[in-house]
Amino acid sequence: MTDRRYPTDEEAKKLLVEIGQRMYAKNFVAANDGNISCRVADDVIWATPTGVSKGFMTEEMMVKMKLDGTVLHQGTLGPSSEIKMHLRIYQENPDVGGVCHAHPPVSTSFAIAGMSLDRAIYPEALVNLGVVPCVHYEAPGSQGIPDSVAPYCRDYNALLLANHGAVAWGRDLMEAWYRLESTEHYAMITMYTGSLIGRANVLSNDQITELVDIRRRLGTASGGIPIGAAHASNLTDVIFNADKEGDPPRV
Numbered sequence: 001m002t003d004r005r006y007p008t009d010e011e012a013k014k015l016l017v018e019i020g021q022r023m024y025a026k027n028f029v030a031a032n033d034g035n036i037s038c039r040v041a042d043d044v045i046w047a048t049p050t051g052v053s054k055g056f057m058t059e060e061m062m063v064k065m066k067l068d069g070t071v072l073h074q075g076t077l078g079p080s081s082e083i084k085m086h087l088r089i090y091q092e093n094p095d096v097g098g099v100c101h102a103h104p105p106v107s108t109s110f111a112i113a114g115m116s117l118d119r120a121i122y123p124e125a126l127v128n129l130g131v132v133p134c135v136h137y138e139a140p141g142s143q144g145i146p147d148s149v150a151p152y153c154r155d156y157n158a159l160l161l162a163n164h165g166a167v168a169w170g171r172d173l174m175e176a177w178y179r180l181e182s183t184e185h186y187a188m189i190t191m192y193t194g195s196l197i198g199r200a201n202v203l204s205n206d207q208i209t210e211l212v213d214i215r216r217r218l219g220t221a222s223g224g225i226p227i228g229a230a231h232a233s234n235l236t237d238v239i240f241n242a243d244k245e246g247d248p249p250r251v
Contacts, residue, residue, distance in 0.1 A: 007038060008040065009040055013046055015173050016047075016048055016057070019036050020054035024054045029103060031053060033054070036100050037090075037098065038172075039096070039098065044064065044065070044066055046063065046064050047079050047083055047086060048080065049063050049074070063079045068087075084146045089167075093154050095171055096153070097170065098174070099169045100176045100180040101166070104165070104166055107160060108160075111165060111166065114134055117187055118132070118226050119200065121193060126212070127218070128182050132166075133160070135160070135161060136148055154222065156224055157170070157222055158183045160183075167180075201234040203229065203232075207232060
Protein backbone atom coordinates (compact mmCIF):
# COMPACT_ATOMS: atom_id res chain seq x y z
CA MET A 1 0.00 0.00 0.00
CA THR A 2 3.02 2.32 0.11
CA ASP A 3 2.65 3.31 -3.56
CA ARG A 4 -1.04 4.08 -3.21
CA ARG A 5 -2.22 7.61 -3.93
CA TYR A 6 -4.95 8.71 -1.53
CA PRO A 7 -7.12 11.80 -2.04
CA THR A 8 -6.25 14.86 0.02
CA ASP A 9 -8.52 15.94 2.86
CA GLU A 10 -10.03 18.65 0.68
CA GLU A 11 -10.57 16.28 -2.24
CA ALA A 12 -12.24 13.75 0.03
CA LYS A 13 -14.61 16.25 1.63
CA LYS A 14 -15.59 17.67 -1.74
CA LEU A 15 -16.27 14.18 -3.09
CA LEU A 16 -18.39 13.26 -0.06
CA VAL A 17 -20.60 16.28 -0.71
CA GLU A 18 -20.86 15.43 -4.42
CA ILE A 19 -21.74 11.76 -3.85
CA GLY A 20 -24.29 12.79 -1.22
CA GLN A 21 -25.99 15.05 -3.74
CA ARG A 22 -26.02 12.29 -6.36
CA MET A 23 -27.42 9.84 -3.81
CA TYR A 24 -30.20 12.24 -2.85
CA ALA A 25 -31.03 13.16 -6.47
CA LYS A 26 -31.43 9.49 -7.44
CA ASN A 27 -33.86 8.84 -4.55
CA PHE A 28 -31.45 6.41 -2.90
CA VAL A 29 -32.11 8.05 0.49
CA ALA A 30 -34.90 9.88 2.32
CA ALA A 31 -34.56 12.39 5.16
CA ASN A 32 -31.21 11.73 6.88
CA ASP A 33 -30.71 8.16 5.61
CA GLY A 34 -27.42 6.77 4.33
CA ASN A 35 -23.75 7.38 5.00
CA ILE A 36 -20.58 7.71 2.91
CA SER A 37 -16.86 7.51 3.71
CA CYS A 38 -13.56 8.05 1.91
CA ARG A 39 -10.08 6.84 2.89
CA VAL A 40 -7.28 9.43 2.92
CA ALA A 41 -4.53 7.39 4.63
CA ASP A 42 -3.91 3.78 5.59
CA ASP A 43 -5.80 4.26 8.86
CA VAL A 44 -7.75 7.52 8.34
CA ILE A 45 -11.10 8.27 6.67
CA TRP A 46 -13.48 11.18 6.21
CA ALA A 47 -17.18 10.34 6.73
CA THR A 48 -20.56 12.01 6.50
CA PRO A 49 -22.09 13.23 9.79
CA THR A 50 -25.18 11.91 11.53
CA GLY A 51 -28.52 13.64 11.24
CA VAL A 52 -28.04 15.48 7.93
CA SER A 53 -29.73 14.91 4.57
CA LYS A 54 -27.19 13.67 2.06
CA GLY A 55 -28.45 16.24 -0.43
CA PHE A 56 -27.70 19.23 1.80
CA MET A 57 -24.27 18.59 3.30
CA THR A 58 -21.31 20.97 3.32
CA GLU A 59 -17.61 20.19 3.53
CA GLU A 60 -17.45 21.75 7.02
CA MET A 61 -19.82 19.07 8.35
CA MET A 62 -17.54 16.13 7.56
CA VAL A 63 -15.98 13.93 10.25
CA LYS A 64 -12.37 12.74 10.19
CA MET A 65 -11.68 9.44 11.94
CA LYS A 66 -9.10 6.73 12.46
CA LEU A 67 -10.03 3.15 11.64
CA ASP A 68 -10.12 2.34 15.35
CA GLY A 69 -13.03 4.78 15.72
CA THR A 70 -11.09 7.71 17.17
CA VAL A 71 -12.57 11.01 15.96
CA LEU A 72 -9.82 13.37 14.77
CA HIS A 73 -12.03 16.24 13.66
CA GLN A 74 -15.73 17.04 13.49
CA GLY A 75 -18.08 19.99 13.20
CA THR A 76 -21.20 20.32 15.29
CA LEU A 77 -22.25 16.74 14.53
CA GLY A 78 -20.41 13.46 15.05
CA PRO A 79 -20.36 10.33 12.86
CA SER A 80 -23.35 8.12 12.17
CA SER A 81 -23.92 5.12 14.43
CA GLU A 82 -23.50 3.02 11.28
CA ILE A 83 -19.90 4.16 10.80
CA LYS A 84 -18.93 0.90 12.50
CA MET A 85 -19.92 -0.92 9.32
CA HIS A 86 -17.64 1.32 7.23
CA LEU A 87 -14.73 0.89 9.62
CA ARG A 88 -15.11 -2.89 9.55
CA ILE A 89 -15.10 -2.97 5.75
CA TYR A 90 -11.85 -0.97 5.65
CA GLN A 91 -10.33 -3.20 8.32
CA GLU A 92 -11.29 -6.40 6.52
CA ASN A 93 -10.17 -5.25 3.07
CA PRO A 94 -7.13 -2.92 2.90
CA ASP A 95 -7.78 -2.29 -0.81
CA VAL A 96 -11.04 -0.44 -0.07
CA GLY A 97 -10.86 3.33 -0.54
CA GLY A 98 -14.53 4.28 -0.27
CA VAL A 99 -17.85 2.97 1.08
CA CYS A 100 -21.44 3.99 0.23
CA HIS A 101 -24.52 2.91 2.19
CA ALA A 102 -28.06 3.88 1.20
CA HIS A 103 -31.62 2.61 0.80
CA PRO A 104 -32.23 2.46 -2.98
CA PRO A 105 -35.89 1.45 -3.39
CA VAL A 106 -35.58 -1.66 -5.57
CA SER A 107 -32.41 -3.02 -3.92
CA THR A 108 -33.96 -2.42 -0.51
CA SER A 109 -37.09 -4.27 -1.61
CA PHE A 110 -34.93 -7.30 -2.44
CA ALA A 111 -33.24 -6.90 0.96
CA ILE A 112 -36.65 -6.79 2.67
CA ALA A 113 -37.63 -9.97 0.81
CA GLY A 114 -34.35 -11.61 1.88
CA MET A 115 -33.24 -12.18 -1.72
CA SER A 116 -29.73 -11.88 -3.11
CA LEU A 117 -29.00 -10.47 -6.56
CA ASP A 118 -27.54 -13.57 -8.15
CA ARG A 119 -29.16 -14.11 -11.55
CA ALA A 120 -26.74 -14.43 -14.45
CA ILE A 121 -28.76 -12.33 -16.88
CA TYR A 122 -26.89 -9.06 -17.34
CA PRO A 123 -23.22 -8.96 -18.46
CA GLU A 124 -22.54 -5.42 -17.21
CA ALA A 125 -23.66 -6.34 -13.71
CA LEU A 126 -21.50 -9.45 -13.71
CA VAL A 127 -18.39 -7.60 -14.93
CA ASN A 128 -18.73 -4.38 -12.94
CA LEU A 129 -20.33 -5.71 -9.77
CA GLY A 130 -20.82 -9.46 -9.50
CA VAL A 131 -23.17 -11.36 -7.23
CA VAL A 132 -24.70 -9.30 -4.39
CA PRO A 133 -25.46 -11.51 -1.36
CA CYS A 134 -28.14 -10.61 1.17
CA VAL A 135 -26.84 -10.84 4.74
CA HIS A 136 -29.09 -11.60 7.69
CA TYR A 137 -30.91 -8.90 9.66
CA GLU A 138 -29.23 -6.95 12.43
CA ALA A 139 -30.52 -3.79 14.09
CA PRO A 140 -29.30 -0.60 12.36
CA GLY A 141 -26.35 0.94 14.18
CA SER A 142 -25.65 -2.24 16.15
CA GLN A 143 -22.39 -4.19 16.30
CA GLY A 144 -24.24 -6.99 14.55
CA ILE A 145 -24.12 -5.19 11.19
CA PRO A 146 -20.31 -4.91 10.93
CA ASP A 147 -20.05 -8.50 12.14
CA SER A 148 -22.53 -9.63 9.46
CA VAL A 149 -20.72 -7.93 6.55
CA ALA A 150 -17.18 -8.90 7.61
CA PRO A 151 -17.08 -12.35 5.92
CA TYR A 152 -17.94 -10.82 2.52
CA CYS A 153 -15.63 -7.79 2.33
CA ARG A 154 -12.85 -9.41 0.31
CA ASP A 155 -14.79 -11.67 -2.04
CA TYR A 156 -17.67 -9.38 -3.03
CA ASN A 157 -18.20 -5.72 -3.95
CA ALA A 158 -21.64 -4.99 -2.50
CA LEU A 159 -24.20 -6.44 -0.11
CA LEU A 160 -27.89 -6.21 0.65
CA LEU A 161 -28.64 -5.80 4.36
CA ALA A 162 -31.82 -7.69 5.24
CA ASN A 163 -34.79 -5.34 5.88
CA HIS A 164 -32.42 -2.38 5.71
CA GLY A 165 -30.68 -1.33 2.50
CA ALA A 166 -27.52 -1.77 0.44
CA VAL A 167 -23.81 -1.10 0.91
CA ALA A 168 -21.04 -1.05 -1.70
CA TRP A 169 -17.31 -0.43 -1.59
CA GLY A 170 -14.49 0.13 -4.05
CA ARG A 171 -10.84 0.99 -4.53
CA ASP A 172 -11.89 4.64 -4.33
CA LEU A 173 -15.09 6.43 -3.41
CA MET A 174 -16.27 6.92 -6.98
CA GLU A 175 -15.97 3.19 -7.67
CA ALA A 176 -17.96 2.50 -4.50
CA TRP A 177 -20.66 4.89 -5.71
CA TYR A 178 -20.78 3.30 -9.18
CA ARG A 179 -21.15 -0.12 -7.58
CA LEU A 180 -24.06 1.12 -5.48
CA GLU A 181 -25.66 2.51 -8.66
CA SER A 182 -25.01 -0.81 -10.40
CA THR A 183 -26.62 -2.69 -7.51
CA GLU A 184 -29.84 -0.72 -7.90
CA HIS A 185 -29.77 -1.05 -11.70
CA TYR A 186 -29.22 -4.82 -11.42
CA ALA A 187 -32.08 -5.08 -8.91
CA MET A 188 -34.40 -3.13 -11.23
CA ILE A 189 -33.60 -5.33 -14.24
CA THR A 190 -34.07 -8.45 -12.11
CA MET A 191 -37.44 -7.12 -10.95
CA TYR A 192 -38.60 -6.25 -14.47
CA THR A 193 -37.61 -9.58 -16.00
CA GLY A 194 -38.80 -11.61 -13.04
CA SER A 195 -42.07 -9.92 -12.05
CA LEU A 196 -43.22 -7.88 -15.05
CA ILE A 197 -41.96 -9.68 -18.15
CA GLY A 198 -41.77 -13.02 -16.36
CA ARG A 199 -38.98 -14.40 -18.51
CA ALA A 200 -35.21 -14.08 -18.85
CA ASN A 201 -32.49 -15.89 -20.77
CA VAL A 202 -29.93 -17.00 -18.20
CA LEU A 203 -26.35 -16.80 -19.42
CA SER A 204 -24.63 -20.13 -19.92
CA ASN A 205 -21.68 -21.27 -17.83
CA ASP A 206 -19.37 -20.70 -20.81
CA GLN A 207 -20.69 -17.16 -21.27
CA ILE A 208 -20.20 -16.48 -17.54
CA THR A 209 -16.62 -17.75 -17.67
CA GLU A 210 -15.90 -15.33 -20.52
CA LEU A 211 -17.33 -12.41 -18.52
CA VAL A 212 -15.41 -13.33 -15.36
CA ASP A 213 -12.22 -13.39 -17.43
CA ILE A 214 -13.04 -9.87 -18.66
CA ARG A 215 -13.60 -8.76 -15.06
CA ARG A 216 -10.23 -10.13 -14.00
CA ARG A 217 -8.47 -8.46 -16.92
CA LEU A 218 -10.00 -5.18 -15.75
CA GLY A 219 -8.32 -5.70 -12.39
CA THR A 220 -11.21 -7.00 -10.27
CA ALA A 221 -10.88 -10.46 -8.75
CA SER A 222 -13.86 -10.12 -6.40
CA GLY A 223 -17.56 -10.34 -7.16
CA GLY A 224 -18.38 -14.03 -6.98
CA ILE A 225 -19.63 -16.21 -9.82
CA PRO A 226 -23.36 -16.79 -10.37
CA ILE A 227 -24.84 -20.12 -11.37
CA GLY A 228 -25.44 -20.29 -15.11
CA ALA A 229 -27.41 -22.41 -17.52
CA ALA A 230 -25.89 -25.55 -18.97
CA HIS A 231 -26.50 -24.32 -22.51
CA ALA A 232 -26.89 -20.89 -24.08
CA SER A 233 -30.48 -19.84 -24.79
CA ASN A 234 -29.76 -16.45 -26.35
CA LEU A 235 -28.05 -17.31 -29.64
CA THR A 236 -31.10 -17.04 -31.91
CA ASP A 237 -32.42 -13.81 -33.41
CA VAL A 238 -36.02 -13.09 -32.36
CA ILE A 239 -38.41 -11.40 -34.79
CA PHE A 240 -41.75 -12.58 -33.41
CA ASN A 241 -42.43 -13.67 -29.83
CA ALA A 242 -44.67 -16.72 -29.57
CA ASP A 243 -45.60 -18.47 -26.34
CA LYS A 244 -45.32 -21.85 -27.99
CA GLU A 245 -44.98 -23.33 -31.42
CA GLY A 246 -47.96 -22.47 -33.60
CA ASP A 247 -49.19 -19.53 -31.50
CA PRO A 248 -49.48 -16.17 -33.24
CA PRO A 249 -46.98 -13.45 -32.23
CA ARG A 250 -47.89 -11.50 -29.14
CA VAL A 251 -48.76 -7.84 -29.76
